[in-house]
Amino acid sequence: MGVTKTEIFTEEQNQLATLLKALAHPARIAILQRMMVANTCICGDLVGELGLAQATISQHLKELKNAGLIQGTIEGVSVCYCIHPENWKKLEQHLSGFLKEFKGPVSCC
């Protein structure tokens, strides 16, 4: 199949899974780190700095954008990308909310 049965899960579970999936690739992590560390917009320097083809990076950027994690602005002939601040904050909250549900080790295992 290869198709996830989203209908049997809550909206929240599906949303979190979608966000995590967008993050779950080393290239996309590398792209996001670069944007965060640079603390400025990244305009095209990604190609050549990561060892991936232009089409591949464009595809990863699209996925990050679809997930709402980054935003892009056309800057002349190139495009500037940076973290989407509000959504990044939401991601942090959503994720930490999920991780914090764990209340410490249990007795039985």
Place this chain on the structure above:
Amino acid sequence: MGVTKTEIFTEEQNQLATLLKALAHPARIAILQRMMVANTCICGDLVGELGLAQATISQHLKELKNAGLIQGTIEGVSVCYCIHPENWKKLEQHLSGFLKEFKGPVSCC
């Protein structure tokens, strides 16, 4: 292709991506939430509570176990699963370290 070029990324980026991939499915999120909320071991009640076949759930449990996120103990005829406390803590640190690299909105976008 469908194969990730792990060799061009850092060990850290690959590790984080692997962990996130293990989390990035609504069924696995649901399983983990159940374990966290129950705050006790889950022994087989998962099948039937989620709307997935036994084989499918077993597969998801295996993935979570491979990622080190849960641990299982044989309890007679059934198996008890719970969150792996140390690794869960590591995940929290790893993830929050990553998310905190973002230093707030930039001027250019």
Place this chain on the structure above:
DNA sequence: TTAATTAATCGTAATATTGCAATATATAGA
């Protein structure tokens, strides 16, 4: 207008993931 530059999209090949039925394995109890 034309040429150069940059990024997006298309098409495709290779591989991975999801889900399940069927089967195998392992343990407890009769």
Place this chain on the structure above:
DNA sequence: TCTATATATTGCAATATTACGATTAATTAA
């Protein structure tokens, strides 16, 4: 031992993901 119960594994079909070359679209500069 035999049976029932619980979980793991196998094999398979459908779909998704990753990567890239080729092409297209959009903008700037000449």
